[in-house]
Amino acid sequence: MKQNIRVAVDAVVFGYKNDELNVLLIKRKVAPFQGSWAIPGGLVKEEESLETAVERELKEETNVTIDYLEQLYSFGAPNRDPRNRVISVAYFALVKPSHHDIKADTDAQDVAWFPTNNLPKLAFDHDIILEKAKTRLRNKLTYEPIGFDLLSTKFLFSDLEKLYMTILEKKIDRRNFRKKIMSFDILEELDEKVSEGRGRPANLFKFNKKQYFKLQKEGFLFDIK
Amino acid sequence: MKQNIRVAVDAVVFGYKNDELNVLLIKRKVAPFQGSWAIPGGLVKEEESLETAVERELKEETNVTIDYLEQLYSFGAPNRDPRNRVISVAYFALVKPSHHDIKADTDAQDVAWFPTNNLPKLAFDHDIILEKAKTRLRNKLTYEPIGFDLLSTKFLFSDLEKLYMTILEKKIDRRNFRKKIMSFDILEELDEKVSEGRGRPANLFKFNKKQYFKLQKEGFLFDIK
Numbered sequence: 001m002k003q004n005i006r007v008a009v010d011a012v013v014f015g016y017k018n019d020e021l022n023v024l025l026i027k028r029k030v031a032p033f034q035g036s037w038a039i040p041g042g043l044v045k046e047e048e049s050l051e052t053a054v055e056r057e058l059k060e061e062t063n064v065t066i067d068y069l070e071q072l073y074s075f076g077a078p079n080r081d082p083r084n085r086v087i088s089v090a091y092f093a094l095v096k097p098s099h100h101d102i103k104a105d106t107d108a109q110d111v112a113w114f115p116t117n118n119l120p121k122l123a124f125d126h127d128i129i130l131e132k133a134k135t136r137l138r139n140k141l142t143y144e145p146i147g148f149d150l151l152s153t154k155f156l157f158s159d160l161e162k163l164y165m166t167i168l169e170k171k172i173d174r175r176n177f178r179k180k181i182m183s184f185d186i187l188e189e190l191d192e193k194v195s196e197g198r199g200r201p202a203n204l205f206k207f208n209k210k211q212y213f214k215l216q217k218e219g220f221l222f223d224i225k
Numbered sequence: 226m227k228q229n230i231r232v233a234v235d236a237v238v239f240g241y242k243n244d245e246l247n248v249l250l251i252k253r254k255v256a257p258f259q260g261s262w263a264i265p266g267g268l269v270k271e272e273e274s275l276e277t278a279v280e281r282e283l284k285e286e287t288n289v290t291i292d293y294l295e296q297l298y299s300f301g302a303p304n305r306d307p308r309n310r311v312i313s314v315a316y317f318a319l320v321k322p323s324h325h326d327i328k329a330d331t332d333a334q335d336v337a338w339f340p341t342n343n344l345p346k347l348a349f350d351h352d353i354i355l356e357k358a359k360t361r362l363r364n365k366l367t368y369e370p371i372g373f374d375l376l377s378t379k380f381l382f383s384d385l386e387k388l389y390m391t392i393l394e395k396k397i398d399r400r401n402f403r404k405k406i407m408s409f410d411i412l413e414e415l416d417e418k419v420s421e422g423r424g425r426p427a428n429l430f431k432f433n434k435k436q437y438f439k440l441q442k443e444g445f446l447f448d449i450k
Contacts (some may be wrong), residue, residue, distance in 0.1 A: 001268050007230045007301075007312050043226050047311055050301040074299045074314045076275040085271055087232050087314070089299045171331075221450065 002089075005085040009053045010041030010126070010134035012072065013064060013093045015100050016150040020115040021167055023130060024095070024102065025122070026061050027110035032082050033123035035109070039130065041088065042084040042107070054091050068149040070096035073132055080125045092133040094149040141225045142166055145186060154190060156202050164224070169197035180224060186212045228316050228434070230310040234278045235266030235351070237297065237358035238289060238318045240325050241375040245340040246362075246392055248355060250347070251333035254386055257307050258348035260334070264355065266313065267332070279316045286333040293319035293374040305350045317358040319374040366392055367449045370411060373432035379415060381427050389449065405449060411437045 013024035025037040040061045044053040051069065058064055069091055076087040104111040114120065116134060119127075141147050147163050157178065165172055181187065188208050193201035212222075238249035248315055250262040265286045269278040276294065283289055294316055301312040329336040339345065341359060344352075364371050372388050382403060406412060413433050418426035437447070 001270075003231050003268055004271060005232045006228050043228055044230060044301070044312075045226075046229055047303055049303060050227060050299070051310075071297060071298060074275070076269070076314065078272055078274060087275075087312075088270075089301065089312070089314075166427060213392070225445065225448070 005087060007044045008041055008086050008088045009044055009050055009057060009091060010039050010088045010090045010129060011054050011058055011068065011069075011206065012039050013058070013062075013095055014116075014133070014137060015095045015113055016097070016163055016166075017113055017115075018161055019166060020117070021134075022113040023116050023119070024062060024064060025112060025114055025120070026070050026108035027112075028123060029107065029109045036123040037114075037120045039091075039121035039126050040092075040108070040111075043086075044089075050089050051091075054093075056067060057107075058093070060105055062102050063105050064095060064102045064112045065099040066093040067096045067099065068146060072129070072136055075125060075129060077125065088129070090129045090133070092136060094146060096149060097152050138167055138169075142179055143222060145207065145212055145222050148209075151207075154192065154204040154206055156194065156196060157205055158196065158202065160205070169206065177224070184215075184220070184222065186215065186222075230312060232269045233266055233311050233313045234269055234275055234282060234316060235264050235313045235354060236279050236283055236294075236316045236318050237264050237355055238283070238287075238291060238320055238342075239358070239362060239375065240320045240338055240374075241322070241388055241391075242325060242338055243344070244387055244391060246359075247338040248341050248344070249287060249289060249327065250337060250339055250345070251329065252335035252337075252435055253348060254332065254334045262339075262345045262349040264315075264350035264351045265336075266315075268311075269314075275314050276316075282332075283318070285330055287327050287336045288330050289320060289327045290324040291318040292321045292324065293371060297354070297361055300350060300351065300354060313354070315354045315358070317361060319371060321374060322377050363392055363394075366433075368447060370437055370447050372430065373434075376432075379417070379429040379431055381419065381421060383421065383427065385430070392398070402449070409440070409445070409447065411440065411447075 015022045026040050028034055028036050028038050042057045070140055072090045072092045074087060074089045078085060102111050150163060151159055161174055161177060186208050188203045188206045190206055192204045195201045228357045240247045253259055253261050253263050265283055297315045297317045299312060299314045303310055327336050327426050375388060376384055386399055386402060411433050413431045415429045415431055417429045420426045
């Protein structure tokens with residue numbers, strides 16, 4: 001069978017900035033949608049894996065270093081690209097604040113973080129891809145500790161609370177939330193304090209990933225509902 | 226950029242037969258892996274959506290009628306097909322007992338249900354795809370009522386219990402399970418009884434999908450953990 005379909009990868013890259021969920025967008029250098037904002041991505045090379053293709057495209061367009069990557073969904077509607085049929089295997093990625101610095105590289109005209117609740121019009125069907133990624137992130141936050149890949153290595157407990165409230169878009173019962181998270185035994189409370197606003201200095205925490213993987217092997221379920 | 230990658234769809238089709246999780250396999254008619262068992266699938270046509278391609282391939286190879294379909298994951302390792310690079314967008318599907326009858330059609334040499342714990346050697350990377358589908362089904366069973374798409378429209382409560390124990394591969398506390406499921410208010414207890422084995426006649430149940438969608442809109446979370 002003759003088949004003229006191309007395969008691309010695209011990545012929805014999330015960062016948590018100024019207490020808001022942000023997404024990394026590039027300004028397209030070439031037609032179609034030249035000058036429009038889009039999620040980073042491009043065609044897969046024949047000899048590279050899909051993951052390698054995502055990482056290469058992110059490097060070529062945004063120079064970002066990602067802290068977490070997983071496949072999201074494949075988008076294949078016949079007319080999603082005006083040139084010819086392109087199937088996009090979309091990924092979603094998370095970036096810690098220490099990696100928020102980005103700069104457009106050869107393949108993009110510009111690159112910037114945008115709060116997800118204040119986005120420009122996006123190229124192609126990228127609004128649909130982004131919506132799917134937001135839903136995945138929101139769901140996953142409740143059953144896997146991936147939120148820590150959006151926070152600095154050391155964080156205040158209140159940062160974690162705010163992150164959950166922001167992304168889940170709802171108030172959480174702070175006392176229950178703390179009790180639950182602490183009962184999991186996956187956070188280390190450090191001997192370092194910082195002052196935030198007018199409050200008393202508070203202790204910094206660190207996510208103990210090794211401990212989490214150990215507990216997970218023993219059947220432990222992370223569950224924030 | 227020149228690109229010589231083809232796009233296929235494959236489907237892991239699950240049925241629940243003789244108290245076991247089964248998967249629908251076809252015997253390949255052509256090389257490579259001629260005569261080997263494989264999950265059904267094939268190349269996407271240029272003008273059809275990915276879902277249409279899955280449904281067409283299932284019809285052409287197995288004649289099965291499916292009751293549930295969702296995209297699973299895309300598999301794109303460079304050497305997964307000995308001919309040339311093929312990316313497979315894999316789906317998983319569920320089939321109710323009333324649709325278990327199947328027969329090989331033009332594009333397959335044979336077609337059969339196999340218990341997932343007693344499988345022949347599979348073509349390509351289909352063992353990896355199947356494993357991913359089993360994990361998805363197992364997880365999804367705990368947070369969405371998709372198990373009903375593996376049961377007859379009318380079923381005994383004990384059938385539902387057995388289904389969960391079989392697929393989750395663990396004992397469940399029957400009393401808690403029943404209490405939980407009944408508290409969701411998504412099952413209708415019918416005025417029909419059947420006898421099973423030596424036990425007393427038991428009532429048949431029906432899943433009320435409309436009620437589930439209504440509750441879901443109101444924020445209800447199906448949750449069996």
